[in-house]
Amino acid sequence: MTGLSIATVSHALNGTRAVSEDSKERVVAAAKAVGYRPNLAARMLRTQKSNTIAIIIPSDTNNINANYFYMDVIMGVRRKMNESQHELIVSTYDPYASGGKSSHIAQVLQKQWVDGVILVPSAGSQKRIKLIQDMNLPYVLLDRRGADDSSCVTSDNQKGAADAVRLMASCGKKCIGFIGGVGSTTSRLRFAGYTQAMEELGLPMEESRIFLCPAFSLEVGERGAEQLLAASADAIFVADNVMMMGALRHLKAMNVAVPEEVGIVGFDDFDWMDMLSPPITTIKQQAYQMGYVAAELLLRKLGGMDSNEVIVLDTSLVIRQSHGIPLEGTENR
Amino acid sequence: MTGLSIATVSHALNGTRAVSEDSKERVVAAAKAVGYRPNLAARMLRTQKSNTIAIIIPSDTNNINANYFYMDVIMGVRRKMNESQHELIVSTYDPYASGGKSSHIAQVLQKQWVDGVILVPSAGSQKRIKLIQDMNLPYVLLDRRGADDSSCVTSDNQKGAADAVRLMASCGKKCIGFIGGVGSTTSRLRFAGYTQAMEELGLPMEESRIFLCPAFSLEVGERGAEQLLAASADAIFVADNVMMMGALRHLKAMNVAVPEEVGIVGFDDFDWMDMLSPPITTIKQQAYQMGYVAAELLLRKLGGMDSNEVIVLDTSLVIRQSHGIPLEGTENR
DNA sequence: TTGTATGCGTTATCAC
DNA sequence: GTGATAACGCATACAA
Numbered sequence: 230m231t232g233l234s235i236a237t238v239s240h241a242l243n244g245t246r247a248v249s250e251d252s253k254e255r256v257v258a259a260a261k262a263v264g265y266r267p268n269l270a271a272r273m274l275r276t277q278k279s280n281t282i283a284i285i286i287p288s289d290t291n292n293i294n295a296n297y298f299y300m301d302v303i304m305g306v307r308r309k310m311n312e313s314q315h316e317l318i319v320s321t322y323d324p325y326a327s328g329g330k331s332s333h334i335a336q337v338l339q340k341q342w343v344d345g346v347i348l349v350p351s352a353g354s355q356k357r358i359k360l361i362q363d364m365n366l367p368y369v370l371l372d373r374r375g376a377d378d379s380s381c382v383t384s385d386n387q388k389g390a391a392d393a394v395r396l397m398a399s400c401g402k403k404c405i406g407f408i409g410g411v412g413s414t415t416s417r418l419r420f421a422g423y424t425q426a427m428e429e430l431g432l433p434m435e436e437s438r439i440f441l442c443p444a445f446s447l448e449v450g451e452r453g454a455e456q457l458l459a460a461s462a463d464a465i466f467v468a469d470n471v472m473m474m475g476a477l478r479h480l481k482a483m484n485v486a487v488p489e490e491v492g493i494v495g496f497d498d499f500d501w502m503d504m505l506s507p508p509i510t511t512i513k514q515q516a517y518q519m520g521y522v523a524a525e526l527l528l529r530k531l532g533g534m535d536s537n538e539v540i541v542l543d544t545s546l547v548i549r550q551s552h553g554i555p556l557e558g559t560e561n562r
Numbered sequence: 563m564t565g566l567s568i569a570t571v572s573h574a575l576n577g578t579r580a581v582s583e584d585s586k587e588r589v590v591a592a593a594k595a596v597g598y599r600p601n602l603a604a605r606m607l608r609t610q611k612s613n614t615i616a617i618i619i620p621s622d623t624n625n626i627n628a629n630y631f632y633m634d635v636i637m638g639v640r641r642k643m644n645e646s647q648h649e650l651i652v653s654t655y656d657p658y659a660s661g662g663k664s665s666h667i668a669q670v671l672q673k674q675w676v677d678g679v680i681l682v683p684s685a686g687s688q689k690r691i692k693l694i695q696d697m698n699l700p701y702v703l704l705d706r707r708g709a710d711d712s713s714c715v716t717s718d719n720q721k722g723a724a725d726a727v728r729l730m731a732s733c734g735k736k737c738i739g740f741i742g743g744v745g746s747t748t749s750r751l752r753f754a755g756y757t758q759a760m761e762e763l764g765l766p767m768e769e770s771r772i773f774l775c776p777a778f779s780l781e782v783g784e785r786g787a788e789q790l791l792a793a794s795a796d797a798i799f800v801a802d803n804v805m806m807m808g809a810l811r812h813l814k815a816m817n818v819a820v821p822e823e824v825g826i827v828g829f830d831d832f833d834w835m836d837m838l839s840p841p842i843t844t845i846k847q848q849a850y851q852m853g854y855v856a857a858e859l860l861l862r863k864l865g866g867m868d869s870n871e872v873i874v875l876d877t878s879l880v881i882r883q884s885h886g887i888p889l890e891g892t893e894n895r
Numbered sequence: 896t897t898g899t900a901t902g903c904g905t906t907a908t909c910a911c
Numbered sequence: 912g913t914g915a916t917a918a919c920g921c922a923t924a925c926a927a
Binding site: 235236239240243245246267268270271272273274275276 | 919920921922923
């Protein structure tokens with residue numbers, strides 16, 4: 230080596246205690262010359278932390294579509310992790326798998342080398358959460374809430390849904406139907422927003438205009454629209470973008486004029502929705518932000534904060550045309 | 563402990579040498595009782611491998627859109643990694659960053675704890691590739707080719723582009739323009755496919771109907787369409803889906819009938835393109851498959867294979883309506 | 896300001 | 912079939 234001791238070298242490189250300028254220079258030079266790279270495994274073994282966290286998202290092998298939302302989330306998490314020199318492991322689990330063997334989510338965690346976890350739970354994720362808790366692993370839930378008061382960051386699903394209904398109502402729609410999922414808190418809250426707004430507005434809620442389904446797909450969306458059409462709905466709030474596409478497809482196939490005959494508002498906003506005909510009005514979530522904030526929260530936990538925090542991100546209306554036609558004298562903006 | 567020695571326990575757990583039934587049972591029982599989990603850091607330190615690989619994708623902070631393609635890719639990689647008990651680290655780099663400090667891509671790698679890398683290179687990635695090579699890290703390029711003959715898996719961009727042009731020509735389009743990028747091999751090959759098909763068909767290639775740009779965005783797509791319209795193009799092949807949206811938006815704004823007046827075909831297929839009006843004809847890449855195959859290739863390298871392999875995935879035409887109207891007597895299918 | 900020595904949890908080599 | 916024990920590369924408590 231440079232003649233210095235191993236300890237001095239370590240300190241010189243990490244700036245963890247005073248080292249003479251001279252020595253420091255020699256060390257740095259030598260390190261560069263020999264192409265020294267710290268070995269994370271050893272450091273990890275010593276310090277018991279990896280500076281790595283995992284994000285675990287649901288991904289059934291068939292319905293790949295719905296996941297684009299998570300791409301933005303992941304990028305948000307990446308951004309924050311990048312700022313704080315952490316690495317990000319992306320893992321998935323199949324929400325529809327027989328939860329029997331508590332799924333392989335375990336694998337990432339079993340190896341006990343992620344400092345924390347961001348989990349997007351789904352209906353049957355109690356076991357998964359329990360597992361993480363049992364390991365004393367800091368975690369924050371994302372997009373959907375857990376049963377208890379774990380830290381989590383979600384959108385204001387209820388408010389978003391209510392906004393959608395109010396908007397359509399403001400265009401004179403009265404028979405507003407609902408297509409959405411069941412199971413996740415997200416779905417429940419969107420449904421709650423729907424009922425809340427309908428009640429506030431004194432609008433009738435027919436059971437036949439409410440289509441609840443466990444799984445999301447284009448086909449399911451189509452069937453939902455079919456049912457609501459039969460129940461003479463004049464507007465539909467679809468709580469998921471894939472099903473929204475399905476519903477829209479059905480309306481088109483039936484030659485139903487949108488938004489004149491039937492208005493429609495979806496959840497989750499993508500640029501291309503502007504190009505549909507008619508351009509689709511949606512409730513926009515702050516996906517990137519959601520990831521960023523969740524990462525921030527987790528990092529704070531890693532830093533020692535042990536209180537739980539629930540963060541609810543605002544949603545916004547992206548008003549285009551599919552929701553309906555503004556009544557005379559009224560202006561939506 | 564169980565009275566057994568540490569060595570025996572290790573062997574019992576790993577099945578790495580003969581252990582009596584009796585002892586084995588005791589060990590397993592004890593392990594479960596105490597909630598034993600192997601420490602990856604230590605194992606890593608000892609074995610010099612982490613069973614972890616990284617995928618590194620370009621991501622400029624503004625243009626988040628183009629990345630949805632990579633979501634599918636990532637899922638494909640995940641799938642394969644899952645099968646072989648590996649973990650996946652997702653990292654990004656800013657392709658437009660001043661490459662001066664060879665970017666922070668280094669960080670993941672410097673820590674020398676990924677066994678291999680899947681890299682999506684961009685125009686200025688020579689340094690990045692060089693860096694990985696210098697580390698003797700197995701890697702495979704994805705989506706775009708490198709300067710040398712590194713292992714890589716891409717789509718057949720040239721053939722895909724040529725298909726698009728031929729399809730539009732088969733609908734009687736003669737003044738077919740091109741909107742695309744420059745810099746990446748992907749862009750170049752798509753342009754090559756365009757010129758190839760144009761030449762084969764004996765169609766005139768006006769420079770004014772060729773719009774090349776370094777960065778992708780809706781706005782750029784719009785400007786491209788504007789230029790091509792001025793050059794009286796009757797069809798446009800857009801080599802990127804974001805720019806395709808931009809081009810389409812401009813055509814609509816100008817009240818140009820698609821596909822009657824101007825046909826359009828894009829690259830990359832998404833379900834929602836079916837819902838646009840008119841439904842957009844596209845060249846579809848096998849994104850999920852691309853990730854899966856790249857992972858497979860990398861895994862094989864980790865297994866000792868040291869030859870380079872170049873895999874080109876086929877593209878397919880997703881024929882909808884935007885490309886043009888089939889001539890009498892001809893049928894596309 | 897610098898050096899010495901110990902241990903993190905494994906695997907692997909050797910001896911028994 | 913089993914048990915000591917060294918080594919992996921680092922951080923750090925303790926001395927100097």
